[in-house]
Amino acid sequence: MVLAELGGRITRAIQQMSNVTIIDEKALNECLNEITRALLQSDVSFPLVKEMQSNIKKIVNLEDLAAGHNKRRIIEQAIFSELCKMLDPGKPAFAPKKAKASVVMFVGLQGAGKTTTCTKYAYYHQKKGYKPALVCADTFRAGAFDQLKQNATKAKIPFYGSYTESDPVKIAVEGVDTFKKENCDLIIVDTSGRHKQEASLFEEMRQVAEATKPDLVIFVMDSSIGQAAFDQAQAFKQSVAVGAVIITKMDGHAKGGGALSAVAATKSPVIFIGTGEHMDEFEVFDVKPFVSRLLGMGDWSGFVDKLQEVVPKDQQPELLEKLSQGNFTLRIMYDQFQNILNMGPLKEVFSMLPGISAEMMPKGHEKESQAKIKRYMTMMDSMTNDELDSSNPKVFNESRMMRIARGSGRQVREVMEMLEEYKRLAKIWSKMKGLKIPKNGDMSALSRNMNAQHMSKVLPPQMLKQIGGMGGLQSLMKQMGSGKDMMGMFGGGDK
Amino acid sequence: MATSSAHLSFLAGRISPFSSERIGLFPLRGEFRPRMTRFRCSAGPSGFFTRLGRLIKEKAKSDVEKVFSGFSKTRENLAVIDELLLFWNLAETDRVLDELEEALLVSDFGPKITVRIVERLREDIMSGKLKSGSEIKDALKESVLEMLAKKNSKTELQLGFRKPAVIMIVGVNGGGKTTSLGKLAHRLKNEGTKVLMAAGDTFRAAASDQLEIWAERTGCEIVVAEGDKAKAATVLSKAVKRGKEEGYDVVLCDTSGRLHTNYSLMEELIACKKAVGKIVSGAPNEILLVLDGNTGLNMLPQAREFNEVVGITGLILTKLDGSARGGCVVSVVEELGIPVKFIGVGEAVEDLQPFDPEAFVNAIFS
Numbered sequence: 001m002v003l004a005e006l007g008g009r010i011t012r013a014i015q016q017m018s019n020v021t022i023i024d025e026k027a028l029n030e031c032l033n034e035i036t037r038a039l040l041q042s043d044v045s046f047p048l049v050k051e052m053q054s055n056i057k058k059i060v061n062l063e064d065l066a067a068g069h070n071k072r073r074i075i076e077q078a079i080f081s082e083l084c085k086m087l088d089p090g091k092p093a094f095a096p097k098k099a100k101a102s103v104v105m106f107v108g109l110q111g112a113g114k115t116t117t118c119t120k121y122a123y124y125h126q127k128k129g130y131k132p133a134l135v136c137a138d139t140f141r142a143g144a145f146d147q148l149k150q151n152a153t154k155a156k157i158p159f160y161g162s163y164t165e166s167d168p169v170k171i172a173v174e175g176v177d178t179f180k181k182e183n184c185d186l187i188i189v190d191t192s193g194r195h196k197q198e199a200s201l202f203e204e205m206r207q208v209a210e211a212t213k214p215d216l217v218i219f220v221m222d223s224s225i226g227q228a229a230f231d232q233a234q235a236f237k238q239s240v241a242v243g244a245v246i247i248t249k250m251d252g253h254a255k256g257g258g259a260l261s262a263v264a265a266t267k268s269p270v271i272f273i274g275t276g277e278h279m280d281e282f283e284v285f286d287v288k289p290f291v292s293r294l295l296g297m298g299d300w301s302g303f304v305d306k307l308q309e310v311v312p313k314d315q316q317p318e319l320l321e322k323l324s325q326g327n328f329t330l331r332i333m334y335d336q337f338q339n340i341l342n343m344g345p346l347k348e349v350f351s352m353l354p355g356i357s358a359e360m361m362p363k364g365h366e367k368e369s370q371a372k373i374k375r376y377m378t379m380m381d382s383m384t385n386d387e388l389d390s391s392n393p394k395v396f397n398e399s400r401m402m403r404i405a406r407g408s409g410r411q412v413r414e415v416m417e418m419l420e421e422y423k424r425l426a427k428i429w430s431k432m433k434g435l436k437i438p439k440n441g442d443m444s445a446l447s448r449n450m451n452a453q454h455m456s457k458v459l460p461p462q463m464l465k466q467i468g469g470m471g472g473l474q475s476l477m478k479q480m481g482s483g484k485d486m487m488g489m490f491g492g493g494d495k
Numbered sequence: 496m497a498t499s500s501a502h503l504s505f506l507a508g509r510i511s512p513f514s515s516e517r518i519g520l521f522p523l524r525g526e527f528r529p530r531m532t533r534f535r536c537s538a539g540p541s542g543f544f545t546r547l548g549r550l551i552k553e554k555a556k557s558d559v560e561k562v563f564s565g566f567s568k569t570r571e572n573l574a575v576i577d578e579l580l581l582f583w584n585l586a587e588t589d590r591v592l593d594e595l596e597e598a599l600l601v602s603d604f605g606p607k608i609t610v611r612i613v614e615r616l617r618e619d620i621m622s623g624k625l626k627s628g629s630e631i632k633d634a635l636k637e638s639v640l641e642m643l644a645k646k647n648s649k650t651e652l653q654l655g656f657r658k659p660a661v662i663m664i665v666g667v668n669g670g671g672k673t674t675s676l677g678k679l680a681h682r683l684k685n686e687g688t689k690v691l692m693a694a695g696d697t698f699r700a701a702a703s704d705q706l707e708i709w710a711e712r713t714g715c716e717i718v719v720a721e722g723d724k725a726k727a728a729t730v731l732s733k734a735v736k737r738g739k740e741e742g743y744d745v746v747l748c749d750t751s752g753r754l755h756t757n758y759s760l761m762e763e764l765i766a767c768k769k770a771v772g773k774i775v776s777g778a779p780n781e782i783l784l785v786l787d788g789n790t791g792l793n794m795l796p797q798a799r800e801f802n803e804v805v806g807i808t809g810l811i812l813t814k815l816d817g818s819a820r821g822g823c824v825v826s827v828v829e830e831l832g833i834p835v836k837f838i839g840v841g842e843a844v845e846d847l848q849p850f851d852p853e854a855f856v857n858a859i860f861s
Contacts, residue, residue, distance in 0.1 A: 040606045043791030110814060111669030111787060115700075142677070142712075143705025150700035195814070222669060226603040226791020226823060249668060249754065277668070277698070 010035050014079065028075065032056060035079065044086075045230040045261035052082045080291060088287040089267045093244035094216040098130055101180050103187045103212050107205060107236055108220035110193030113248035115144065117220050117274055118190045119151040120282040121246075124272075125186050126157060133184040135175030136161035137168040137208055138192035148190055155279055158184070168192070172208045189214065195232060202239045209240045216243045218271070221262050223250050233265035242266045247285075248274040331388040333422055334380045337373045375410060376418045382407030393423055592617055595635070603822035605792045608829070612638045636860050642829040643852040650834050650850055653808065654780050659691065659738035659746045661771050661778035663731075665764060665805065666785035667797055668752030671813035673702065675785050675839055676749050677709030678847035683745055684713055691743040692717040693734030695727045695767060696751035706749055712844060716743075727751065727763060728770035735774040748779065755800035768805050781808045783836065786824065788814045794823040795830065802831055813839035816846070821855075 013034035032053050039049045059078040096102035104121070106114045115138070122132035134152050136159065138144035145161040152159035160175035172189050179187045189212055194201035209217065219233060219242045236242055245262055250273045263270055270285045380388065382404045387395060396419060405412045592613050599609040616634055619625045625634055654660035664676045673696070680690050692710050694717060696702035703719045710717035718734035731748050738746040750767060753760035771778045784807045786794055801807055810828075812821050815838050824835060835850040 040600055043603075043793070046601050109789060111671055113669055141705075142673075142708035143701045146701030146704035147699070148701075154700070195816075222787075222789070224667075224787075224790045224793040224797075226789060226794075227601050228603070228789050229791075232789075 010038055010079070013038070014075070028057070028060065031075070043224075043226045043229070043261075045227060045264070048086065048230070048261055048264055052086065055082055083291045084287050087263055087270065087291065089263060089269055093269050093271050096125065096130065096186050096215070099183075099185050101183075101185055101187065102216070103176055103189065103214040104216045104218060105189045105191065105209060105212065105214040105240070106218050106220055107191055107240060107242070108193060109195050109222070109225075109232060110141075112193065112220045112222045113274060114193065114220045115147050115151065115190055116277065117246055117248055117272075117282075118148070118188050119155055119157070120274060120279055121218075121272070122152075122157045122186065122188055123155045123279045124282055126155070130186045131184045132157055132186040132188060133175075133179040133182070134159040135172055135179070135187065135189045137172040137175070137189050139166045139168050139171065140192040144190075144192065151279075158182070168204060169207050169211050173211050176212050195235075202235070206239050217241055218244045218246055219262065219266055219268070220246050220248060223247050223273075225262075227261075230261040230265045233262035237266040237268075242268050244268050244271045246270070246272045246274065250275045329389050330380055330383065330422060334377060334388070337377050375414065376421070379404055379408045379410055379415055379418055393419060393426075591631075592620075599822070603791055605823060605826060608642075608826050632860065636856050639825060639860075640852060640856045642825050643835075643856065650809075650836055652781055652836065654745065655777055657775055657777060659735065659743045659775065660780045661735055661738075661746045661748060661775060662781045662783060663695075663748045663750060663768065663771070663779045663805075664783050664785060664811075665750050665801060665807075666752060667754055667787075668699075670752065670785040670787040670790075671811075671839060672696075672752060672785045673705050673709065673749055675783075675811050675813060675837070675847065676706070676747050677713060678839065678844055679837070680709065680715050680747055681713045681844045682847060683747075684715060688744045689742070690715045691734060691738045691741075691746045693731050693746055693748045694719040695731045695734075695749045697725055697727045697730060698751040702749070702751065726766075728766045731767050732770040732774060735771050735778065739775060755797045761800070761804045764805050781836075782806060783809045783811050784833070785811045785813055786827070788812050788821040788824075788839075790823060792823055792826075795826045798827045798831055798833065802833065807831075807833050809834055809836035811835075811837045811839065811847075812850070816840045 013031045036049050036053055039052075040046065056075070056078045059081075060075055094102075096104065106118050106121075108114050115136075118134060122134055125132050134148055134157055136145045136148040138148075139162075145163060148161060149159055158179070160171070160178055162171055165171050168191065172191075176187050176189065189208065191205060191208060192201070194205065217240050219236050221229065221233070225232075233242075233245075245266060245268050247262075247270055270287075273283050273285050275281045275283060387400065387404075401412050401415045401419075405415050408415075595616070596609055596613045599612065600606065604612075612635065615638060616625070616631060619634060620631070625631050652662070654662075662679070664672045664679075666672050676692065680692060683690050690713075692706060692715050694703040694706045696706070697720050707717055707719065718730065718737055720730045727750060734748065735746050737743075748767070748771065750764065751760075753764070755761065768779060768782070782805055784798060784801050786798065790797070798807065798810070810824065810833055812824050812835055815821055821838075827833065828835060835852075835855075838848050838850050838855070840846045840848060
């Protein structure tokens with residue numbers, strides 16, 4: 001995910017400090033210097049980084065006087081809260097109400113993605129029952145109205161604009177009035193891109209805001225913006241009452257540090273992030289889960305929500321029984337793959353697990369992994385029940401593999417690859433055999449009985465190291481002890 | 496005369512149908528002696544693009560003033576350098592260098608390159624080479640200029656000798672590709688070039704409409720996709736064919752914006768390049784990557800990825816009329832060796848300037 005590298009570097013800085021026997025000021029400074037470099041490398045505004053560094057030192061010193069121990073935890077929490085503070089101005093953005101007309105105005109630099117974002121915003125609310133409309137007040141850029149028109153037509157959203165009128169204030173007013181009469185409850189005004197050095201254009205923007213009296217002004221910015229972010233965002237804030245921020249192009253591995261700067265400059269919350277060109281690639285933004293994932297702390301609530309969505313409760317006792325017998329069949333592998341696909345994009349799921357950052361997954365390979373899983377499932381659809389339920393891979397002779405390959409339209413080599421994967425997972429599965437099974441068969445009860453020693457044999461060495469070794473695994477299982485578990489992920493968890 | 500010889504040598508290097516897309520070393524003069532006569536005979540038509548490149552370069556001088564006015568914000572940030580150096584003395588070396596470091600970071604130079612510059616200055620100060628504030632400032636400029644200028648030998652458009660010359664404009668979404676293409680068409684047309692535009696962005700809503708408006712503004716012909724499902728490679732192929740048949744001098748190919756991390760779209764870009772190369776040998780002559788000057792340190796991975804996929808021959812740095820610093824382009828030029836060919840400094844059709852590294856550096860640090 002975006003910011004993965006930043007999160008990885010900060011996490012490593014904290015871990016290196018954890019390896020020090022005594023945490024003194026020198027160790028803290030080294031950790032903070034590394035974090036500072038990571039933030040600057042991610043285009044976070046320089047003044048913000050300095051301020052954050054000094055804030056953390058104050059917090060740590062104060063806490064140190066009071067507590068005198070557990071400095072590691074205190075420092076980690078200080079970093080977490082400072083990053084959250086950067087992103088969360090502490091007040092919510094205006095939320096439009098249904099059946100009551102609200103005007104939302106979009107502003108930002110040229111090329112930030114305002115027009116695409118306008119349509120996504122409208123589409124998102126349309127799906128939630130609003131009646132949105134789009135007004136194109138961009139009379140400057142070549143093709144702007146055509147772009148909005150095509151996007152709106154595709155999404156079936158009413159729009160207003162003009163090829164001949166060159167006064168954006170006039171178009172905005174007429175558009176808003178028209179849609180108010182038509183009882184639209186979310187009227188979105190798209191404006192042309194501009195920057196703070198274009199004083200006349202800023203005046204024009206202010207006039208549009210004055211004429212339409214928007215309930216919310218949204219500043220749209222590109223996640224790849226550099227140190228200019230703070231100044232530009234501040235200038236927009238000073239001209240119009242920016243009330244929210246949307247960050248675009250978060251699918252491009254940009255560091256996104258400029259986003260942090262824009263939030264600080266406008267003192268407005270990030271409400272959405274855009275993650276692609278299509279209308280549904282648009283996500284609500286939550287600060288704490290975001291920073292938590294960034295730092296590799298995981299996002300348990302999000303993860304368990306997804307898990308419980310896709311693993312039917314009636315399946316759990318059966319899964320436990322198979323687990324205790326140590327039998328791993330292709331049917332089980334198929335079910336696990338199905339669960340994984342239902343949970344959404346692989347990297348998103350994995351980033352919710354603590355200690356497992358997106359860095360573990362090679363960049364750009366998420367879709368390939370997903371495609372690979374789908375291919376495996378296609379091949380398994382061509383298997384007989386005997387083959388699916390057998391735990392003996394020797395059942396698969398050459399003629400069976402040929403039949404499976406023909407039936408699924410894949411090559412024999414791919415069938416063999418899948419079987420190798422199955423054998424590898426079966427090995428992992430067999431190590432679970434000795435687990436003590438609780439009487440009531442409840443999944444949450446099971447997790448309490450697992451011990452770190454046993455689990456360490458099951459997990460691949462790479463993942464174990466990533467979590468933080470035995471200590472990390474123990475604290476991980478402690479967190480799991482509150483009734484949450486990873487059962488659904490076994491079998492495919494190390495994908 | 497020397498210039499003329501150099502150009503003839505360059506043209507000679509293009510004779511081979513298997514020549515690389517990248518600009519190679521000039522071949523040894525002796526190896527091509529028998530062919531020199533032939534090329535001298537055809538100097539008329541083949542010299543056309545050479546003259547065009549020279550004309551564009553000369554026009555740059557009269558456009559320098561615009562560049563300066565575009566860097567006002569960057570100048571504000573770096574005015575701190577003047578203030579620091581005015582009161583400089585040896586005892587305050589560490590403090591001064593720390594603050595220089597800060598000024599560079601705030602101008603999007605990025606931590607790695609900033610540390611390198613500052614450490615070099617520190618060494619020179621300690622060894623006694625730099626003794627005054629103005630000397631430090633000059634050394635600072637020299638450091639940045641060295642990184643930019645040493646690999647910028649080909650800042651003119653290299654359009655080869657076959658007609659039509661093909662230029663592809665690529666880059667991420669929202670960088671200003673279509674606008675840059677329109678401006679470039681305007682410049683070329685003003686020099687008497689017959690220009691054909693190709694609307695190769697078949698993905699983004701209204702992209703062809705945008706380019707058609709630019710075609711209208713600049714008085715150029717344009718080839719657009721027929722139907723909604725046309726492939727970009729098909730459109731570009733058709734455009735280059737038409738350019739060849741109807742005797743156009745240059746075909747400017749627009750492409751859709753794509754994030755450098757999107758594998759399948761980057762594959763599509765390769766297909767576009769191949770399609771063009773089939774129609775005219777050696778095409779595309781230039782593949783220009785448009786970089787938004789507001790971009791921070793992500794500029795380098797963008798450039799790296801596009802270069803690996805299609806082989807970038809030049810950069811266009813856009814939106815330098817705002818508070819964009821463009822400092823990251825130093826890293827791009829330094830690591831990848833790709834020259835900056837143009838900078839965009841505004842919205843008007845004339846706001847595209849050939850890149851002058853010295854003016855760029857002076858504008859940043861003046």
